[in-house]
Amino acid sequence: MAAVLAVVASACQDAATASGTALYVTTEFDPLLQLTQFKVSGTVTDGSEGGDAGADGGANKASSIPASLLPETAGRILQSGETFRVLLPDAKEGARVKLVLEGMSGPELAAVGTAEVTVREGYEVDIRVRLEPASEPPDAGTPDAGTPDSGTPDGGTPDAGSSDAGTFCMDCPDGCCRGGFCVPRTFQSCGVGGVDCTVCDGVRANACSALGTCTCGNGPACTGSNVDRCSNGQCRCGNNNACGAGQVCMDGQCRxxxxxxxxxxxxxxxxxxxxxxxxxxxxxxxxxxxxxxxxxxxxxx
Known part of the structure; x- marks a missing residue:
């Protein structure tokens, strides 16, 4: 019998906070691939030794993860570090999951990656998938999850490991990612496209642009060594203009x-x-x- 499986887009939340059996997937790929969607599929193999023999005489039962597209409609260029969840409500403790991720650039297949991990029933397990250009065979490498902790659950929060969750939020074109949630672009939360929010420096900038960058007036933030502040939309050294060539701004003076x-x-x-x-x-x-x-x-x- 096939397992009931689902793939859902995820905000950049801490993987340990989710309930139920699931995978928390973090993607890695070259941004030059310009991926717009992920096609997610895979298989779940029951690790039990006493199960009924399948058609090939083996003892393990296998079910498939139905192919799903994330996001459902391509709307922006995806960034390396995007995350999503694969829900596995029927997977049992010790089951082995092989996840296949295909990166689409428009209608074309641009990259492929695979990874394997062992299920922890009732918990969410981190898995990282590296996508390589489709013309090259993906390196599945050694499964990154190792042997799951077999200790008795103590009711606490499961260890999330070194997950990079919190860097990106999917479906956040006009805002940035803070604390696992997409927030509007402001001076205190500057960024667009779901990237990690930046707090603009109130001394060296006075606005967050529509491109999600901290600015001073109509130009970039005042980060050069020839200035030390943004004043009335202009980069200045103290109360003076920006320092000239061969000078550095020190204590509000050009030296x-x-x-x-x-x-x-x-x-x-x-x-x-x-x-x-x-x-x-x-x-x-x-x-x-x-x-x-x-x-x-x-x-x-």
């Missing part, structure tokens, strides 16, 4: 240092080329006035 002016010399807090008789030097040191000339090595002669 010339050996790090900011490595190929010239510092004339006060201005970085000079260091190849003039009146301003000769290198490595961000103080410029010298030469008595005769400044050599090509930018030393006085």
């Amino acid at each position: 010339c240092t050996p790090e900011s002016c490595p190929n010239g010399c510092c004339d006060g807090n201005v970085c000079r080329a260091g190849n003039e008789q009146s301003r000769c030097g290198l490595g961000g040191q103080a410029c010298e006035q030469c008595r005769r000339e400044c050599t090509s090595q930018r030393t006085c002669k």
Whole structure:
């Protein structure tokens, strides 16, 4: 008898919080594949030794995971790290699951991956599937779940292991993922496409753009070493404009240092080329006035 199985899209929730027998699937693939849907299928093999022999004379019973598409309708480019659940309400303790994942790019098959794991009845088990380009055979590798904990359940929350759940939320095109839920794009939760939310720095940015990036005015956030704040939609150093070439913003002032002016010399807090008789030097040191000339090595002669 075939098991009753289902595949459901999942928010990026902690796998340990779900109830019932299930798999919590995390995907990995090259973003350049531009996948738009996953086709999920597989088999569940009863690990018991005393079961009725199947048609091939074997002792184990096998049932299939019906093929399902996630999401049902392609609407965006999927990202590596997407997660979903496979519900296994009829699977027994110790059953072995082989999961097959096909990555679709539009109508075309672009990638394939397989992985195996052992069921823990009443618990959710993490499984990670790496999809490789369809022209190359996928490396199923060694099953990643190992032997399940056979200890007596203590009623506590099962160990979720090192799941990366919490990085992505599916079906979240206009928001980002926080605490397992899709939240609207704001300054405090910046991001789109279901990626992990970013809290914009209130000193160096003043908005979250429609692209899900922190910005200052109409430009990017003020992250360069020549600025230290976003003020009225402009990147500035203290109360002044952004520092010029060869300068670094320190304590709200533009300064010339050996790090900011490595190929010239510092004339006060201005970085000079260091190849003039009146301003000769290198490595961000103080410029010298030469008595005769400044050599090509930018030393006085």
